[in-house]
Amino acid sequence: MACPICEKAPSADYRPFCSRRCADLDLGRWMTGAYRVPSAEPPDEEEIEKALHDDADRQTH
Secondary structure, three states, X not given: XXXXXXXXXXXXXOOOOOOHHHHHHHHHXXXXXXXXXXXOOOOOHHHHHHHHHHHHHHHHO
């Protein structure tokens, strides 16, 4: 199996990745929402509004 980021041979220390760099790139993609699982459910408007409000509060404090 090749590294899912750059397709080099994986390293035993970072398996399935070849290096810490590729592992960190993958983690960053998860954290920014680049990897998503599609859903058939409509978005929860109250949850979205609360998240936006909480984010605005963090930015002003």
